[in-house]
Amino acid sequence: MAYIFLLQRQENQKLLFNAGIIIRVLLFLNLPTLSDDLYRFIWDGTLLKNGIHPFAALPEYYLDKNIGGISEELFSALNSPNYFTIYPPLNQAIFWLGAVIGNGDWLVSANVIRLILYGADVGSFFLLKAILKRNDKSSFLAYWYWLNPLVILEVVGNLHFEGLVIFFLLLGIYAFQKGKNIASAMGFGFAVGAKLLPLIYLPFLFLKGLKNRTCWVSILAGVIAIGTLLPMLSQSFVAGMTESLDLYFRSFEFNASIYFIARQIGFLIYGYNNIAVIGPLLSVLSLLSILSISIVGYSKKWSLPKTFLFVLTAYLLFATTMHPWYILPLIAFGILSGYWYPIIWSFLIFLTYIGYDQNGFELPMYIVVIEYVVVLSTMIIECGNTPIVPASADGSRGHSTNSNEGKSPFEGG
Template sequence: MSLGDFSIPQAKELFQEMGSLSAKNYSNYPPVNQLFFFITTIFSSKSILGSVLILRIIIILADLGLFYLGRKLLSYFSLPKRSIYLYFLNPLILIELTGNLHFEGIMLLFMIWSIYFLILKKYTFSAIAITISIGIKLLPLLLLPLFIPFFLQNKDGKFSIEWKYSKRLLTYICVCILTALPFFIIFSDINFVTNYKQTIALWFTHFEFNGSIYNIVKWIGKLHLGYNPIRIIGKFSPLIICITLLVITFYKKPKNIAQWINTALLLLTSYFFLSTTVHPWYIATLVGIGIFSNYTYPFIWSALITLSYYTYSQPDFKESTLILALEYGIVYGVFIWEIFYKKSPHRLEAK
């Protein structure tokens, strides 16, 4: 598509300023996320600045909603309500979400909303909320397997596939599908499906930024192959990630909301440890969930990941091995200590 095909005001400026990487690839935003972009065109169709202001207002409103729901959940778990400020006033959140207009905060709002409805046993509303969250960012899709052991348990807390337990899970899945249909109807266009799959695949086979385990594997691969094996790694990494997530899900088998949140935090952390690309705003999700735990590594990571901004300052965007080692050396050190050696009892317990 050439610029001449655009009918969007200031399309030329948008195209030029988005950078060559974004300009040559299709959008990877799910449909609900793009719905917010459509809303901006209703109120400000001829001004980039006006659209930015509207998006910023939407994100701030989502943060206020998250502030309200977060305090209610903290109260439910008998945790200090002031813990919400670990997210609400976190510099990374202020810079990357409110400042740079990333939608992790809106995604988190609906994710937390889904958890809140689970507590109230309003499973239909929970399914609707988690589906909308996925429609904003695909990341919560990784959490769906956690609902399997959560719903398939009897009164004794043991895994059961009896119909009265299976029915809850099947109902939840059906509501998710029915909620997704209106938003994802755009996928009925085969060209859209092809382009979207192609863009998502880039995260596994082309893009690399601030990875941890991936960089170690890449270094080993270069020693033996003589070139960057990202395309080879990218073919296997989704499978490795899926296996890891399923192992965590069924090994932990969350039986209540407290365990569900803890397992979700561990699951998403594992995903980011295995990812080829970990932009700073990705960690907002860990910070949002981390306020309900006694783990400190999400907040330490939210501070250390700002070191990756150094890469943006380099003409060729070359990453510093020293900075990567410093960031992940501390993060992995704290993570391992808190998971395996910390003796204090977990403070997140459901009533």
């Protein structure tokens, strides 16, 4: 409620900006409390500091090697000690920096990473304002991202790199709308370099460039993304990343929607959890949905943020695992395209934290049902009430006939 109350004070934007700064700075005082990913960051960074490729072997291999900074205490804090790391080289460079400066002090290492993600968060805020202004929308809407509790908690608090991904994606969108194609390709390419997931946006980016011959932007983005992998590209990197991704789709499950329905059907047919089959099948359906939405977005001349919003929503609905920080890009895309179901989702997804404990994560099914019924109902209502108005050729200045365009659902009409 404090979040909504603050965002009614449009007359004092300096206060709102400073509030976001102060809340984030306070998080520098402690280690993350709702995520233990940090310890893998420190582990990987420590290996790199000692000249060891983080994909070369599983963590247990290094316990008796007398490597400085590698200890039983750090190993016991890892959430996936039996799996290869999943973090690409761009992230690994940041882990290395944290390990070098921290030199065994976990809080210092965490705060080095925090400082980078904090900078990305500030950059995302100003990019949001710039994109909104360019598209003739109220730049005040950027504060719905800046002060969003989930954004603050998961980026600067729990150190999830979605914050860096969002910054690069917004940079790519802003540059694309301004016709700065090389800068746009760099933004999208580095977004993929920070997390492979933004690959799902490249098909629409390619289609978007067909008419004005800028489809090479998506190709260049892919080349840049590959370039970020080169520093660690090796047989062990490919093997480790492939094994980790395969385990992710075939083994992990949490807070899913379509998957949980399919899993229940599988129980009725086979009598056991057939995730090894269902997971890959849903991945194929997810890919087909992404391509279909990209084609629809292209044919109806949707803007980049709107298409990215629905592409990512489709991906998340088909996913077997849905952690709270996965929806962070939706918040930015929703603000830019006038859809508010991501904000509603960012409230409801806090309920899923009750599913985390020291033994892993398992969520009561009634929480999942409440979450998805409300979110999907809101999305359907919004899509039904929002006229599909074509954007301009570059997607930069489309206008809606909806009188509430660019307004919060919590504000007056």
